Amino acid sequence: MKKSIFLVILITFVKVNAQGPNASEYDKQAVKDVVETFFDGFHKQDSMIIKSTLANDVVLQTTARNKQGKTLFKTEKIEKLITSITSIPDSISFEEKLTSFSIQVDRTMANAWVGYEFWLNDKFSHCGINSFQLINFDGEWKIIYLIDTRGKAGCLDE
Numbered sequence: 001m002k003k004s005i006f007l008v009i010l011i012t013f014v015k016v017n018a019q020g021p022n023a024s025e026y027d028k029q030a031v032k033d034v035v036e037t038f039f040d041g042f043h044k045q046d047s048m049i050i051k052s053t054l055a056n057d058v059v060l061q062t063t064a065r066n067k068q069g070k071t072l073f074k075t076e077k078i079e080k081l082i083t084s085i086t087s088i089p090d091s092i093s094f095e096e097k098l099t100s101f102s103i104q105v106d107r108t109m110a111n112a113w114v115g116y117e118f119w120l121n122d123k124f125s126h127c128g129i130n131s132f133q134l135i136n137f138d139g140e141w142k143i144i145y146l147i148d149t150r151g152k153a154g155c156l157d158e
């Protein structure tokens with residue numbers, strides 16, 4: 001009887017502990033795949049691909065500094081971002097080059113801290129960090145929040 005109780009406690013502990021901050025590489029790769037799919041849709045200007053990565057009611061924010069050095073912060077509707085991306089004319093080329101990934105996962109929540117450089121018509125525009133918050137809805141990771149920084153300083157190897 002004591003062995004059975006010990007076994008149940010051990011299995012419960014292992015199962016709960018396995019979902020903690022030391023996420024599996026599988027979980028981290030699944031989160032990275034969602035972010036990369038988002039940018040695949042972004043570059044293809046495909047709203048359906050982008051929307052496939054998003055939960056309902058996504059929060060989209062950005063922060064930067066203006067020319068006077070004051071911090072700017074704004075919230076936008078995700079629909080506005082999707083519309084602006086899908087309406088870019090073919091005469092304009094753009095690419096958001098992902099430069100780094102740092103992913104943390106705990107149970108049903110994840111954060112992907114993604115460095116980027118943005119290029120417009122083959123000319124450097126700006127760089128920063130995209131911070132994605134994701135939730136695992138019954139086995140499927142979805143973006144619920146995206147905030148990014150934007151600037152020109154410290155971006156390219158000088």
